[in-house]
Amino acid sequence: MKGYIYVLLGAVSYGVLSTFVKLAYKDGFIVNDVVGIQLFIGALLLWGGVLLNKSMKSKTQKKSVKPNKKEILLLTVVGSTTGLTGMFYYLSLQYISASLAIVLMFQFTWIGVLLEAVINRKIPEKGKLLSIIPLLVGTISATNIYSTGLSAVHWLGFLFGLLAALSYSIFILLSGKVAVQTNPILKTAFMITGGFIVCSLILPPTFFTNGKLLIELALKFGFALAFFGPFLSTLLFSKGVPLVGSGAASILGAMELPTAVLMSVIFLKEHIGVSHYVGIILILIGISLPGLLRKKEIQTI
Template sequence: MMRYVILVFLGACSFGVLSTFVKLAYQSGFTVNQVVGSQTLLGMLTLWIIFIVVKIRKKGDAVSPASFKEILMLMAVGTTTGLTGVFYYAALQYVPASLAIILLFQFSWMGLLIESLLNRRWPGKEKLVALLILLAGTVLASGILEQGLGSFTLAGVALGLVAALMYTLFILFSGRTAPHIHPAKRSAIMLTGSFILISIIFPPSFLVDGSLWNGLIKFAVVLALLGAVIPPFLFALGVPHIGGSLATILSAAELPTAVLASSLVLREEVSVTKWIGVLIILAGIALPEWIASLRRKRQLKLQ
């Protein structure tokens, strides 16, 4: 059990350090289109290679075929994760990495709101309490009480919130689209859709202008592994054994990891108030899952 907990935790931490490496790429002179495009390309190629290896080892027995409609649906879902990267990495040009990840984590209440609208059912009391906790934690973690509204770049905040919305849509639809298809194949198809969209938005000039082999490749490899390959692989190994509730709580490790990495590597100032805000956000994420777990245990005892 513990090793699966560690795998999911490491997957979340892997996501968490992405913003720091993106900032380092910017400091080296690379642009958002070069960073997001090269990361997506290498991630897509790596996932297709992994899928081919899996198919050869399994001799195709464990790899369900995908219809043309399912492929299009998965590619469409993949565009949401591509747009998440585009808007999130764009936000990192205007705001600190520690604030960008806090903006991205607004997916927690956005998902709750969209799901309520889709189901036409108002959230329960515990979820509403969790929402208030999340908002309170965001206010503290953002530093708005210490620095004031004038210290924030409107473009950066807007881009971060749009990234959170795209990530929310990815979470809502990725698990519901063609779930019978092998995870390696699903991931490869989704990232292919992501790469196609990103190539339309940002034509992959890095393939011909020499930047890829002039320092960009090292960032592309790291970001592709940490963002597109390692986390999904670790989650696929660990989540089935620990359950969705615990996995959700462990996935929140992405937030403190990002804030800690930005503080240690980028030397961004993270005050005690901001850390308190981060802890409150984590509590808001964990609360509904903890209450649901207690209810399940109580029901089992009654049976």
């Protein structure tokens, strides 16, 4: 039961981020600083967790696997994809609503299926192929394109949302294959550090040359974004996923979608129509379908 709670809370904590970002934009902060402060403080929190964990390990005399130089380099490279995911996602929030941005972000599910098929040169499982249908139909319904047309959605917001989904798909494919025996906190600390470096090169933060801005941004939004994003979610998923398995985790992790939408309605006063709710339900069905079909097949064996 603990594993399910960990994963659900991890997904919920990710879901609140878009609302904080929208509020930061409303308060006059720019995307460079919002992305930078989240990754910067997130990296500091994670490295603090690494030091604390190391201290606790020394007392209990438990050994942990340390990554070698090659693995550290690979972790920072993989981390660049999670940094780019946040960057593209937050860029999309400048042009479209939080409820639409999270729907586009969730296209990583079917994009991941296609990337996996190309890499492995193998046709995906029946459940994964079937899941693409409700995912795509749900996306069309949630964006309401069939009645409003593409002109109603800012093309940059749409593009950045899909780029975030693509980047996240790549992150999922790579992260599970690098330094698998390394402590989750240490592994994530390297990845978030890599993400911060890459994003800072693309969108240089301005708060390093403005102490007042750094303090104001950190106190208003930085600590919240870093805590709920790179830090808390990472810890909860690292604890929960091994207990429930990747299949159940992917289903429970979908709670991020309704959380983001609910937060946007309550705090951002965004209007959500019936078609949007129908689309969200279809997307959740699409995410759950492969795991449910796999579970059914196992029970019939």
